[in-house]
Amino acid sequence: MMNAIEVKNVSKQFKKFRLNNISFAVESGTIAGFIGQNGAGKSTTIKLILNLLKKIDGDILLFGKDHIEHEVELKAQIGVVFDELHVPENFTPKELDVMYGNVYPTWDRPYFYQLLEQLDVPKYDKIKTMSKGAKMKLALSLALGHRPKLLLLDEPTSGLDPIVRDEVLGILQNFMEQEDHAILFSSHITSDLEKIADTITFIHDGEILFSENKDDLLYGYGIWKGSYEDAKIIPNHSIIGKRDYVFGVEYLVMREFVNPVIELQKPTIDDLMLFFVKGRKK
Amino acid sequence: MNQMLFRFYGQQLSAWILFTPLVASIFGLPLLFIGAEAAAYFILSISITALCAVYLDQRESQLVMTSLFPISRKTFFFVDLSFLGRYTLYYIIYTIVATTAIQTLLEKQLVFPSVRQLFVSFGISFFIIAFFLLFRRSKFGRFMNFFVFLIPLGFSQLLFFFGNLSTFQSFILFASLLVFFIIAASITFFRDKRRDII
Numbered sequence: 001m002m003n004a005i006e007v008k009n010v011s012k013q014f015k016k017f018r019l020n021n022i023s024f025a026v027e028s029g030t031i032a033g034f035i036g037q038n039g040a041g042k043s044t045t046i047k048l049i050l051n052l053l054k055k056i057d058g059d060i061l062l063f064g065k066d067h068i069e070h071e072v073e074l075k076a077q078i079g080v081v082f083d084e085l086h087v088p089e090n091f092t093p094k095e096l097d098v099m100y101g102n103v104y105p106t107w108d109r110p111y112f113y114q115l116l117e118q119l120d121v122p123k124y125d126k127i128k129t130m131s132k133g134a135k136m137k138l139a140l141s142l143a144l145g146h147r148p149k150l151l152l153l154d155e156p157t158s159g160l161d162p163i164v165r166d167e168v169l170g171i172l173q174n175f176m177e178q179e180d181h182a183i184l185f186s187s188h189i190t191s192d193l194e195k196i197a198d199t200i201t202f203i204h205d206g207e208i209l210f211s212e213n214k215d216d217l218l219y220g221y222g223i224w225k226g227s228y229e230d231a232k233i234i235p236n237h238s239i240i241g242k243r244d245y246v247f248g249v250e251y252l253v254m255r256e257f258v259n260p261v262i263e264l265q266k267p268t269i270d271d272l273m274l275f276f277v278k279g280r281k282k
Numbered sequence: 283m284n285q286m287l288f289r290f291y292g293q294q295l296s297a298w299i300l301f302t303p304l305v306a307s308i309f310g311l312p313l314l315f316i317g318a319e320a321a322a323y324f325i326l327s328i329s330i331t332a333l334c335a336v337y338l339d340q341r342e343s344q345l346v347m348t349s350l351f352p353i354s355r356k357t358f359f360f361v362d363l364s365f366l367g368r369y370t371l372y373y374i375i376y377t378i379v380a381t382t383a384i385q386t387l388l389e390k391q392l393v394f395p396s397v398r399q400l401f402v403s404f405g406i407s408f409f410i411i412a413f414f415l416l417f418r419r420s421k422f423g424r425f426m427n428f429f430v431f432l433i434p435l436g437f438s439q440l441l442f443f444f445g446n447l448s449t450f451q452s453f454i455l456f457a458s459l460l461v462f463f464i465i466a467a468s469i470t471f472f473r474d475k476r477r478d479i480i
Contacts, residue, residue, distance in 0.1 A: 047480075050350065052479040052480075053478045082346070086350075087347050088344060099286075099290060103353065
């Protein structure tokens with residue numbers, strides 16, 4: 001399968017932050033979860049992919065094409081949702097429909113209205129009067145209205161209630177019914193990613209710590225919990241991260257190096273984040 | 283595409299585009315006692331200042347949205363120039379027609395606008411547009427209020443100076459400000475290509 005996104009050795013320098021030589025890929029037909037702390041570089045990476053920010057080094061390919069050389073052509077195939085809705089606040093969805101219809105050659109008006117109805121977004125209300133949830137659902141409808149092949153979502157579910165989040169995830173799953181579609185989904189809400197992501201890319205302090213298949217991550221790693229004395233049964237080379245707690249110690253270990261008779265818990269994405277950031281073995 | 287963008291920005295800024303020259307004309311009335319040309323430069327400079335400030339402010343505030351559109355930056359750059367250029371031309375025509383009408387009424391015979399006035403009007407326009415292009419990131423639109431009418435008053439001596447130029451001097455002024463405008467537009471174009479949109 002072709003890669004929808006290929007980020008190769010990309011760097012970007014700000015005054016107090018550097019995105020350092022990051023590389024990862026998102027295959028067509030998959031949803032890639034993009035996780036990391038605030039300020040780790042998630043939004044920067046998405047903006048670099050969109051050429052909103054200019055990289056200082058590296059290559060970014062979208063559907064095998066350079067993202068700057070084929071910028072106009074590629075942007076027609078990308079839908080974007082940021083954590084804020086970047087459209088004129090005094091517009092209504094109906095007016096936005098007219099504008100987007102003029103901008104995107106593939107704008108699908110009936111589909112856009114279908115999405116608005118499905119997500120219960122008022123068509124005639126000005127955007128400034130809408131709730132955050134309604135704005136986010138409108139952003140998603142706008143991003144999907146031109147039938148893109150790639151969705152870049154930057155914290156689209158942050159600040160939304162669980163019901164709206166579930167609706168949004170449902171729409172994304174429908175979007176993925178086409179096998180050449182792909183999503184890069186950055187979120188703090190790792191439970192959303194556990195539900196729908198196929199791969200997880202973890203960025204920390206401007207560096208990619210891992211970019212792997214979600215199941216490989218969740219089943220390839222395990223959490224061992226026990227006293228310091230019992231901890232001797234865990235081979236040192238299997239330990240990825242360590243966390244102390246009141247009754248002993250917790251290890252994130254690679255299952256393949258641990259005796260299968262030792263009971264390990266399945267980690268969550270949150271656990272992986274915590275161990276990789278705070279409990280990394282020095 | 284260009285027409286759509288024109289319509290879009292035109293609709294958004296229609297009140298400013300229409301009413302600024304009218305309000306400026308009211309403020310410029312006292313200058314008629316000094317000379318119709320000075321009044322014309324006053325109206326023109328206010329109108330173009332307001333146009334540039336609100337248009338470029340609008341463009342800046344919607345930059346994320348427009349940067350996601352499948353439209354090249356070159357297209358947007360030409361839309362910017364032609365939008366500002368088109369309305370500037372309307373304003374120049376408006377001030378020249380108004381000057382002609384008022385002078386004709388005052389002198390009771392048809393007085394055509396001078397070539398000097400044309401050169402100076404275009405020169406002023408080039409200067410103001412070039413200034414705003416160079417400083418477009420400053421988002422001057424938020425400072426747009428009635429105080430904008432006081433700005434040209436601060437330069438009132440300059441307005442009289444323009445009125446006293448010879449045709450040749452006004453041509454030199456026009457040519458040098460045209461060069462300044464071309465330089466400013468080129469800098470803006472290349473700077474925008476490398477610009478980070480945050």
